[in-house]
Amino acid sequence: MTDKQLRLLKCVADETRFQILLMLKKGERCVCEIMDELDKEQSLISHHLRALRKCGLIRRRREGKKIMYRLADPSILGLLTNVEKLANKFC
Amino acid sequence: MTDKQLRLLKCVADETRFQILLMLKKGERCVCEIMDELDKEQSLISHHLRALRKCGLIRRRREGKKIMYRLADPSILGLLTNVEKLANKFC
DNA sequence: ACTTCATATAAATATTTGTTCATATAAGTT
């Protein structure tokens, strides 16, 4: 197992970040939409977005004042699905 | 995402525990074999094994003085594989 | 029964990670 893989796993293994990924699964969102839906502080969301971006899971683009985030690749959904399946099986 | 799923993810998202899972993928192992191969303290390995067991990923049985650990279910490998694939793709 | 080997556990400590708080930046508005 590489360092990269570990970082990816750790990045996904956080409730807030996992929720963000699930949201982005439905489509592009700006930071304020994410904080509103998850009801968390702006700064906190921002930190988590940075973490997700750092390990390549999401991308962003500016649109006027807002910054829109999206999943870097739909294949991320496979991981999320797999995790859900496994969890239901074991826990 | 449920609490259970999160706990599962967190459990796998640790280098030592991930390595243990990869070892057990090859077959049943006793604690001393695991500590020898990973070159970590007995007590540390023991703690990690407990964590893995707690979230249902591994099982154990006694065999004389030794205690043998194994994966609870081969479908765990699917998760490990998926993680590896994703990591190589993104990071 | 005593000793040794294999493993577990609890408490103490160290390290990592998440959260908040205060401040900065950058685009759009007035």
Next chain:
DNA sequence: AACTTATATGAACAAATATTTATATGAAGT
């Protein structure tokens, strides 16, 4: 240009997690 809105960042703080240390347990051998 000053102000507001949207987001980012760094430092301080809090919480969670991993590691170590010391000790306990339980089976097997003498």
